[in-house]
Amino acid sequence: MDLKEATGDDPEVGLRAVRALRELADRLERLQVERARSLGWSWQQVADALGVSRQAAHKKHGENARQGKG
């Protein structure tokens, strides 16, 4: 699909763009959290920066962080 030729108000195009943006944001979040943790940030600091609860940040990223170290 050539998105430049697709109409700007086509939900198909818009939704696909939202999905791509979310995927990109998720990956950047993972990279940033991993780096912050390796620089010694606490889960509370990470959570505050992301605007989520400490539990939510730990639940989402704790496992990956442990895998990264293991």
Added chain:
Amino acid sequence: MFEKFTRAARAVVGDAQHEAHAVGDGRIEPVHVLGALAKQERTSGVLARHGVTYDAVRAQIARTGDSALDVDALASLGVDLEAVRERAEATFGEGALERARRGRGHLRFTRPSKAVLEHALLVTVVGPGREVGAAQLLAGVLAVDDPRTTSVLSAVCDDPAALRADVMGLTEEAG
């Protein structure tokens, strides 16, 4: 639930996870079960007869997956993926965006995938077999309404209705 699965059906469930991992998908969807079934002895024949070969399915799974960052879609918003990539790699090292995708560790089944397993059980209960086999799983994949499965199937299979009918026949054979 899995105690009622044949060895082949258990292998399919395990392979589905591999299929998801292989393309970087973060969860096990019905299409990954379909990919695993296209490799399974009991079901590969009927699938291939309708154009659903393993290679064809695999290519479609990769094309419809969430692993590839959609350059065109991002560009439609004015986001230059190459510029983002350049900056991410400057901070996090080469290949950072690929490294950060989901699909590490144990993957969960999506709700439609669970519906596939449930439908397979249902087909087994009304059929002659006592166990859920690969054919019943395939019937489950074809029965569940899942947009990605529909999109993958319509790309490789000329006549999904005919495939469905053949698979129905397969599930009515015991074993």
